[in-house]
Amino acid sequence: MIFSWVACSRSWTRSYSPVRWPLLNTSTRSQMPSSSGISEEQIGYVSLSALYLQAKAAGAVCRIRKKQVLGYSDLGIYRLLFGVKDRRILEQFMESVLGALIQYDARNHTDYLDVLRRYLLTECSIQQTAEQMQVHRNTINYKLRQIREILQTDLNQEARVKIYLAYLIRDML
Secondary structure, eight states: EEEEEEEEESSSSSSSSEEEEESSOHHTTTTTTTTEEEHHHHHHHHTTTHHHHHHHHHHHHHTTOOOSSEGOOOOOOHHHHTTOOOOHHHHHHHHHHHHHHHHHHHHTTTTHHHHEEEEHHHSHHHHHHHHHTTTHHHHHHHHHHHHHHHTTTTOOOOHHHHHHHHHHHHHHH
C-alpha cells in the first residue's frame, strides 16, 4: 500500500491535525483545508513517521509562502533547513547573521531589517527597493550604508547568501 501524509491547518497557527491520506489527486486537493503540507509517497508502513515530518515541514512552508497546498518535494532550500534536527543551530546562525540588525531596529525604531530583505528580494536593485518602499533611491542608499556598518559586511555575494538564509530561518522559527 502506498501512503502519503498530509498536515492540515485551517488557520495560520502552528497547530496541525495530521491525517493519513492515500494517493492524492487534484480533486482531493481541492477539498483540503486552507493550509496543507503533503509528504512524498512511500510504500509500506516503515517510514510513516518520516512522512509525517515531511508533511509537517511542507505545511509550515505552506503558511510562510501563503499557499494553500505544498508538497515536500516543492520546498526547495527549506528541505535542507527542516532537516536540521537541532533548532538551536538554526537559531544561533540566524542570530549571528541578523542579530545586530534586529537589535538596532528594536532600539532605534528603524526598518533596516525590512529594507535589507526587500533589497535582496529585488536582486539588489536599489530602484526597485525604493519603489516598493515608496521612498527615494537616495534613502535606500543611505539605509544600505547604515546596514553595512551595523552588520560589518560589504554585502558581497557570500554575505547576501548568508543573510537570505538567515531570513528563511527566521521565517520558519
